[in-house]
Amino acid sequence: MSVPSEQTAAVPGLPGDAEVTSTQLWTKRYGQALMNTFGTPQRVLVRGEGCYVWDADGRRYLDLLGGLAVNSLGHAHPLLVSTVTAQLATLGHVSNFFASAPQVALAERLLELIDAPTPGKVFFTNSGTEANEAAFKIARRTGRTKIVAAEGAFHGRTMGALAMTGKPAIREPFEPLPPGVVHVPYGDADALRAAVDDETAAVVLEPIQGEAGVRPSPPGYLAAAREITARHGALLIIDEVQTGIGRTGQWFAHTSERITPDVLTVAKGLGGGIPIGACLGFGAAADLLGPGSHGTTFGGNPVSAAAGLAVLHAIERDDLLAGVREVGRHLATGIGELGHPMVQDVRGSGLLLAFTLAAPVAPQLASGALDAGFIVNPVAPDAVRLAPPLILTRQQADEFLGALPVLLDTVKEMR
Known part of the structure; x- marks a missing residue:
């Protein structure tokens, strides 16, 4: 069975047979077939490569959670x-x-x-x-x-x-x-x-x-x-x-x-x-x-x-241990050096990091990050966890660091 990607379909019974996305279709099927132990899925993912994944509507995301610290080599690693x-x-x-x-x-x-x-x-x-x-x-x-x-x-x-x-x-x-x-x-x-x-x-x-x-x-x-x-x-x-x-x-x-x-x-x-x-x-x-x-x-x-x-x-x-130390330091230092009032501290080691916020708005920040193309985890009401693949590069870390100030500005207004 092929997986739909970046398409819409008419849903009978909705006003005017409304058009919905592939993600919406798969999410509806998910809710009908799976036990509700995880709540509504944030996205339906269909493909991954390296540190990136794509959803059923064709949107790309930088995976900074790595399947909850699981995808150590990223997605579709050739050796694996x-x-x-x-x-x-x-x-x-x-x-x-x-x-x-x-x-x-x-x-x-x-x-x-x-x-x-x-x-x-x-x-x-x-x-x-x-x-x-x-x-x-x-x-x-x-x-x-x-x-x-x-x-x-x-x-x-x-x-x-x-x-x-x-x-x-x-x-x-x-x-x-x-x-x-x-x-x-x-x-x-x-x-x-x-x-x-x-x-x-x-x-x-x-x-x-x-x-x-x-x-x-x-x-x-x-x-x-x-x-x-x-x-x-x-x-x-x-x-x-x-x-x-x-x-x-x-x-x-x-x-x-x-x-x-x-x-x-x-x-x-x-x-x-x-x-x-x-x-x-x-x-x-x-x-x-x-x-x-x-x-x-x-x-x-x-x-x-x-x-x-x-x-x-x-x-x-591939000497990934050295890379984890180097990119982890770069990422942690970069978050700290933003000097943003919403960031209280950065803690962790290597590529297991969290930055704490000045208010319990981590879920809102994670939601905004997802909309912006980044997967992060609100591990606590006031803390965001990062556990990306061990192959994450400095350039990919910089993608997130470049987007983070706007995300922080947005949640600052929610305090």
Whole structure:
């Protein structure tokens, strides 16, 4: 079935058989066929190339969200397309009764990138929430049940991951959740120290809280968490679902504090748009899940694993980590140097950034940006998140920087 592009059609029943756009037609069909879990889609996208996408009416947008930090290589990257195509033509799925070469090679490559002082092992999943669900079950296998997480954290929407998530608005409708999780203020090492005891199974933290508005952890916080957990024999789980795989200009954000977690979760950017996640265990944590204790049908299938290998290869081959650091600095500095009264600050690292506004008008700014041809995310009422593909260029960043003053002027009038 072909996808319409830049066309209109008459809709029976509307006055004068009114003309509507392709986007309107697809949006109507969306509303009739899909559960209303995400609300009305802002646009219906039909094509992508590099850092740009096009909607059903032919309009082009600079994608500064990257599918929520997923499309690390942008859209239709030649290496990813060719790798996935070749793998699917060779071996697509085999179930977890069998292994495949891409699965083994990707696990080895991830462990090489971490270079932990203790041996590690990998459990592949389909998403970040499943990787965190596996981490939750690893924590339970210690024989302890208490887990300490952070307020404002987001670890996913399955029941175990949701129990660790520190956002009451999305937790409370599904309670009772698995018990034993307590939440402490993020970034407060003293609060963490007071909450962790000899009954604690694990502490779970993000190096940067993406869904809380891109809030980086204070310097030394993760190192303090490592010391606290080690003292009490608890696991340290680091959630790098959003920050990992080069997003901050490092392979993994936690390495800036020179620590090794017991459990590490990654997803999003690992597959470059192909669903995949991974839960890595190190030392004793690597062996807490044995045969029959956990599983997945699609996790680590050959196509997803091949996609992961292609993404890691492209990041290394094209020196994208250096590019992320350089373009990220340029983008953050450029927003700050606008000197606009609506911009309070810019925070984050690499190409995971947010700028906070002087009023809770982020949704209006994001809407205006979309109309102007830019995809950004109002991650909080007063904060706009940027998580573009890792291939974003300075010139593309400048497109947004050039348009931003007018967008800010518009929302300034809404205060």
